Amino acid sequence: MGALSYFKEFFRIEWFKKFIAAKTEPLQVPAYFRNFPELTGNECTHCLECKMICPAPGAIDVFQHEDGQWRPQIIRGHCFRCGYCVEICPEEVLTSGGILAKRHEQNLAFTHEYKVLMNSMLCMGCGNCCTACPVNREIEPNMGSGGTSVSTNVLMRVEKGKNTVLHNDLCKGCKICEDTCPNGAVHVIRHVEAIQTGEY
Amino acid sequence: MTLLQILKNIVRKHSIHVCYVNTGSCNGCDIEILACLSPRYDIEQYGIYVHNNPREADIILVTGTMSAQWIDKLPDIWDKVPEPKAVIVIGNCPISGCAFDRPGALIDPPVSKHIPVSAVVPGCPPRPTEIISTILNSADILFENYETKTERKP
Secondary structure, eight states: OHHHHHHHHHSOHHHHHHHHSOOSOOOOOOTTSOOSOEEOSOOOOOOOHHHHHOOSTTOEEEEEOTTSOEEEEEOTTTOOOOOHHHHHOTTOOEEOTTHHHHHHHHTEEEEEEEEEEEOTTTOOOOOHHHHHOHHHHHHOTTOOTTSOOSOSSSSEEEETTEEEEOOGGGOOOOOHHHHHOSSSOEEEEEEEEEEEOSOO | OOHHHHHHHHHHHTOEEEEEEESSOOSHHHHHHHHHHSTTTOGGGGTEEEOSOGGGOSEEEEESOOBGGGTTHHHHHHHHSOSSOEEEEESHHHHHOGGGOOTTOOBOOOGGGTSOOOEEEOSSSOOHHHHHHHHHHHHHHHHTTTTTOOSSOO
C-alpha cells in the first residue's frame, strides 16, 4: 500500500500532460495591439487623406463598392501597421488597437503640408510636372505644353528653362509630378505634425 | 491509412525543423524570429526547432527583400532542403518589397518569383505569435500524408 501511494505521487497525470502539451497560455494578440486597420462603419467621404499620408507604397486604396459607398481597403503585405491612416482620418472610418481612444483622450489632431522639392541640377525644364499637376490644371487649364504660364497663381511653372515652385501650400501630395518626371528631379515630401487641440 | 502513416503524421507534426534565411532584410523580422525562441513564446514547446542548416530543415523561413546577390543563391538553398519541404516568407519585404521597392533599388521581390512559397506572414514586422501560428497551421497541411501525396514530388 505504501509503495502504491509512492508511485501515485511520482506519476501524476498533470505532470505528463504538462510534459507533452504546450505550457504557455494560448497564442493571442492583445487588444491594444496596433493591428491592420479595420473599418468602423462610418461613412467614407473619399477625401483620400489616408492614401496621402501612407508611408508604404500601395498599402491603402479607396474603392467604390457596388452600393455606391467609398471604402478604404488595406493591402496586407504592403501595410506597415503604422496607424497614420487611422489617426488622420477626419471621419474615423478606420480603427486599429487603441489609437482612436488615445486620440480622443489627448485631443490629438494632425496638421500636414506637402513640399515640392526641385533638384535644379537634374531639372531640364521639360514641363511634364507642370502640365500633369492636377492643381495647376484646375487653376490654369490653358497651360502651355512646355509648362509655361502667364499666371502666377499656379503651383509651379517653368521659368528660364527650370521648373520653379511658386506656391508650395497648394500641393495636395498626389506625387503625380514625381511619377511623370523623366529625370527624377522632383520630390514631394510630407511634413506632418501632431498637435493637441483644446484643453488637455 | 496505416498505423505507420498515422505515426509518421504525429511525428512530423511535432517535429518541425526550420532554417531561416535573411535575403537582405533590416533585421526587424529576424529579431521577431529570435523572440520566438525566448521563454515568453518558446517555439520548442510546439516542436519547432531552429537549425541554420538547410540540409536539416523542413521549412525555410525567408526574410528580406531578395537583394541581387541572393537571386542565384536562394534557389540553391531551396534545392538542398530534403523533402518534404516548404517555404514560409516572413514580413512585408519578401511579399512585396514594401518600402524598399522603389525605382533604382537593387532588389528583386517577391520571393515567390524565385522559389515556391507556401505561406506568407504579412506585417512589418509580424508578431511572434503570428509567425508561430503560421508555421504550426501550415505544417499540419503541408506534411500530412506526404507519402501518398502526388503533387510536387522530386
